[in-house]
Amino acid sequence: xxxxxxxxxxxxxxxxxxxxxxxxxxxxxxxxxxxxxxxxxxxxxxxxxxxxxxxxxxxxxxxxxxxxxxxxxxxxxxxxxxxxxxxxxxxxxxxxxxxxxxxxxxxxxxxxxxxxxxxxxxxxxxxxxxxxxxxxxxxxxxxxxxxxxxxxxxxxxxxxxxxxxxxxxxxxxxxxxxxxxxxxxxxxxxxxxxxxxxxxxxxxxxxxxxxxxxxxxxxxxxxxxxxxxxxxxxxxxxxxxxxxxxxxxxxxxxxxxxxxxxxxxxxxxxxxxxxxxxxxxxxxxxxxxxxxxxxxxxxxxxxxxxxxxxxxxxxxxxxxxxxxxxxxxxxxxxxxxxxxxxxxxxxxxxxxxxxxxxxxxxxxxxxxxxxxxxxxxxxxxxxxxxxxxxxxxxxxxxxxxxxxxxxxxxxxxxxxxxxxxxxxxxxxxxxxxxxxxxxxxxxxxxxxxx
Numbered sequence: 001x002x003x004x005x006x007x008x009x010x011x012x013x014x015x016x017x018x019x020x021x022x023x024x025x026x027x028x029x030x031x032x033x034x035x036x037x038x039x040x041x042x043x044x045x046x047x048x049x050x051x052x053x054x055x056x057x058x059x060x061x062x063x064x065x066x067x068x069x070x071x072x073x074x075x076x077x078x079x080x081x082x083x084x085x086x087x088x089x090x091x092x093x094x095x096x097x098x099x100x101x102x103x104x105x106x107x108x109x110x111x112x113x114x115x116x117x118x119x120x121x122x123x124x125x126x127x128x129x130x131x132x133x134x135x136x137x138x139x140x141x142x143x144x145x146x147x148x149x150x151x152x153x154x155x156x157x158x159x160x161x162x163x164x165x166x167x168x169x170x171x172x173x174x175x176x177x178x179x180x181x182x183x184x185x186x187x188x189x190x191x192x193x194x195x196x197x198x199x200x201x202x203x204x205x206x207x208x209x210x211x212x213x214x215x216x217x218x219x220x221x222x223x224x225x226x227x228x229x230x231x232x233x234x235x236x237x238x239x240x241x242x243x244x245x246x247x248x249x250x251x252x253x254x255x256x257x258x259x260x261x262x263x264x265x266x267x268x269x270x271x272x273x274x275x276x277x278x279x280x281x282x283x284x285x286x287x288x289x290x291x292x293x294x295x296x297x298x299x300x301x302x303x304x305x306x307x308x309x310x311x312x313x314x315x316x317x318x319x320x321x322x323x324x325x326x327x328x329x330x331x332x333x334x335x336x337x338x339x340x341x342x343x344x345x346x347x348x349x350x351x352x353x354x355x356x357x358x359x360x361x362x363x364x365x366x367x368x369x370x371x372x373x374x375x376x377x378x379x380x381x382x383x384x385x386x387x388x389x390x391x392x393x394x395x396x397x398x399x400x401x402x403x404x405x406x407x408x409x410x411x412x413x414x415x416x417x418x419x420x421x422x423x424x425x426x427x428x429x430x431x432x433x434x435x436x437x438x439x440x441x442x443x444x445x446x447x448x449x450x
Contacts, residue, residue, distance in 0.1 A: 002067070006045035009066040009089065016058050019051035019095060032092065033084055035073070036137070038380045039311035040081020044071070049092040053167065053175065053201045056091055056112075060199065060442070061173040063089040070442055072199050075115050075139020077306075079314040079375075080412055082445055091199055093141075101126050106208065107164060112141045112201045119205070120296045129210040129295035131162045134246070134345075135306050136299055141166075141200045142445075145190055146409030147363050149371055151215070151264035151298060152208075154244040154351030160191040160361060161353065162206040168198040171442040175201075189433045192363030192426070194408055195445030197437045214265040214272025215298045216290035219252070222334060224283035225259040229327040231282035232261065237321070237368075241351035242267035243275055247322075248373075249334040250305060250343035252286075257334040263290060264298055305343060305375075313388050315374045315395035316410040317402035322346065322370055326401040330372070333394040338386050341377035344394075346370050364405065364424035371407050372398060 006023065013021045022032050023046055032047045045068060048059040063070040069088035076083050076094075084090055093113030099122040100109045108130055110119050117136025123129060133143045133150045140159070148159020156162060165179035168186065178187040189197050220228050232247050239245065246262040261279050265272035269292060276290040319326055330344060337343075350368045358366045376391035378384050405422030406415070420427050 005066040005068060009062045009068060010046055012066075013046070013048060013058060013062050017048060017050070017055040019055045020049040022047040022049065033090070034309075035076035035078075035081055035083055036306070036308050037079050037081055037312045038309045039313070039384070040084065042081060042084040042086050044084055044086065044088050044090045047090040047092050049095055051095045053096075053169070056093075056169045056199050056201055057173045057175060059089060059091045060169055060171065064171070064440075064442060072195055072443070072445065074113050074142045075137060077135075077138045078142065078445075079312050079410065082413065093199075093201070096201060101128065101207070103128065106206060107204050108207050109202060109204050110140055112199065112203070114140050116140050116143065116299060120299045123207045124294060124296040127209060127211045128207040130205055130207045131156050131159045132299065133159060134299070134302050136303055137306055140205070141203055142195060143409070144203065144205075145192075145200065145445075146194045147192060147407060149347040149349065149407070151244050151246065151262070152266060152295075153347070153349060153353045154239065154241040155266050156208055157352040157356060158363065159205075160363060161356060163191055164204040164206055166190055166200045166204075167202040168200055170198045171438040171440060185433055186437060189362050189430055189437070191361035192408070192423075193430050193433075196434055196443050198443065210266055210295055212269065212292050213295055213298050214269055214276060214290065215263060215293045215301065216276075217287065217301065218261040218263075218276075218280050218285050218290060219287040220259045220261075220283045221286055222257060222259065222331065225249075225331045225334065226324070226327055228259055228261070228283045229322055229330070230324060233322045235278060235282070236348050236350065239348075239350065240267070242271075244348050244350070245279070246348060247346045248344040249330070249337070251337065251340040255340045257337045258286065259334070262301060302345075305341070305377075307341070309380055310341060310377050311380055311382075311384055313376045313384070313391045314410055315391050315412075316407045317372050317395065317398045318365060318406060319370045319372060319398075319402055320367075323401060326398065329394070329397045329401065333390070333397070336390065338390045339376065339378045341379075342387065342390065343375050343377075345373040345375065347373070358425060362423065362426050362430050364422055364426050365403065369403060373410060374398075
């Protein structure tokens with residue numbers, strides 16, 4: 001890349017794109033370059049806020065022609081900030097965010113910049129639910145391409161298991177549709193391989209009839225946490241597909257950590273009440289608020305932990321189960337938590353997601369397990385050293401109890417060996433397809449495939 005490349009690229013793009021081309025000298029630049037994690041303070045050369053698929057094509061080709069590193073921003077919620085690269089060209093999909101629902105075919109069609117909340121709200125109006133994770137602000141495309149754990153996982157699988165088709169701008173600017181019948185190799189790679197194969201400008205998702213769930217929060221003090229986690233392990237081992245239960249820790253009103261259970265029941269309401277009672281009986285709750293909710297309301301239960309601008313470091317491990325030893329590590333970390341904004345989020349992987357053959361999609365781990373997200377968060381302007389050390393120490397302590405690899409959507413850019421292990425038997429095919437579809441490594445999203 002030459003010193004004049006950004007200016008030349010901006011001039012060429014402004015002549016052809018419908019959307020906006022934002023450079024460092026423009027008033028909109030500072031806001032446009034920022035993402036959810038305030039610690040990801042990057043300075044791209046150009047931001048192309050696309051309004052059409054053709055804008056994306058122009059942006060991809062311009063980045064290649066002018067030697068600019070390329071990144072893609074959907075929801076902007078990758079904790080490592082890979083949506084924005086210093087000195088690069090950002091394809092911003094936030095304007096490609098429309099959602100249409102076809103209740104006859106039970107599908108939703110969403111732009112590449114659509115958020116989980118936008119999709120959830122659209123399908124809710126038709127008495128449907130979408131498998132779109134656990135937080136409304138997250139971009140659906142990025143969530144889906146890497147996996148997509150969520151509270152409907154037992155009944156309907158990962159987000160990627162509900163992907164029907166995708167429109168993709170490839171590294172040379174070619175536009176293709178990937179589905180089971182068109183570009184099937186690319187479709188396989190997209191479902192778990194992250195945003196490493198192209199820019200998804202539109203995607204069609206399978207949605208499901210569901211108007212009411214039984215969900216909410218049950219909170220316990222730390223003195224009961226070990227006992228409750230033991231009961232959680234036993235209860236979830238026998239849970240039917242209709243019940244998926246998250247657990248973990250976050251700070252209560254006094255700043256001290258609490259253990260939470262977040263059940264999501266999608267079956268008969270009477271049975272849902274029974275499961276909720278069983279969860280509450282695992283200890284003596286300081287609060288138990290579980291009852292009928294719409295799926296869209298359930299999607300918002302963890303929204304309070306996602307605040308734009310704070311600084312975040314994350315790590316993850318996949319445990320075969322929350323053993324007593326692993327629970328001890330988690331409780332010890334909760335007792336030492338350094339920030340009221342930090343937390344641990346344990347996802348329950350079972351049911352429909354576990355019954356998918358491991359080689360059916362690129363996502364490599366299809367056995368029952370618990371994904372542990374370790375999230376350290378602190379205010380901007382605060383020295384983050386002790387908060388980062390808390391994340392790093394917990395990650396080291398949990399590693400001996402974990403399966404090889406990790407969840408690719410949450411692995412750090414330098415964790416290439418863990419990425420390889422995460423894909424297990426699918427790694428060689430995935431790497432070969434990366435070389436086929438993107439031999440020049442134009443795309444380097446989550447996870448990094450080299």
